[in-house]
Amino acid sequence: MDKELVDIDRKKDKYFKLFEDDILTSQSLKEKLADIDKGKYQLQKRKVEIESQINENNTGTVSAAVVKGILGEFVKLFYKLSSEQRKQLVHTVIKRITVSEDRKIDMIELKFDEYINQ
Incomplete structure (x- = not known):
């Protein structure tokens, strides 16, 4: 997920460069950035949920029988x-x-x- 977030930031930079080079209009840039920000928000939200689940799972103890079986x-x-x-x-x-x-x-x-x- 961290890699995907970095990729999203790279895409944003790419779109800004295209805008600076007059390849994208300001309206197109706004639309693309809105889509990217929406995806980034969802990814960050999912990341927080997963980290929360991991932290919850790390607090429990594992019985000796489970360890022995594994x-x-x-x-x-x-x-x-x-x-x-x-x-x-x-x-x-x-x-x-x-x-x-x-x-x-x-x-x-x-x-x-x-x-x-x-």
Whole structure:
């Protein structure tokens, strides 16, 4: 939606340039800008609604049973991947692994941890 809003602003700039170059009349410019502003308003309104829904959904807690079920499905899907796909997935998800002096895994930091803590 943010990309669409940026595109809308680019369209407005394009129409202003066409008006400045005497390709569009002032009436045509007003009509086009009115249409664009109407679409932009609807898009912004929808964006606010979606953000509100996301914020409402983020406040709830997830039960351990749901997490366990999702992880169980993930494991099934993970083993269906090729070894190259598994490697890519692991590299995508894991940010850092620290190893203790006795060469045991001390900690695994996931990349999406930074999004959870925001």
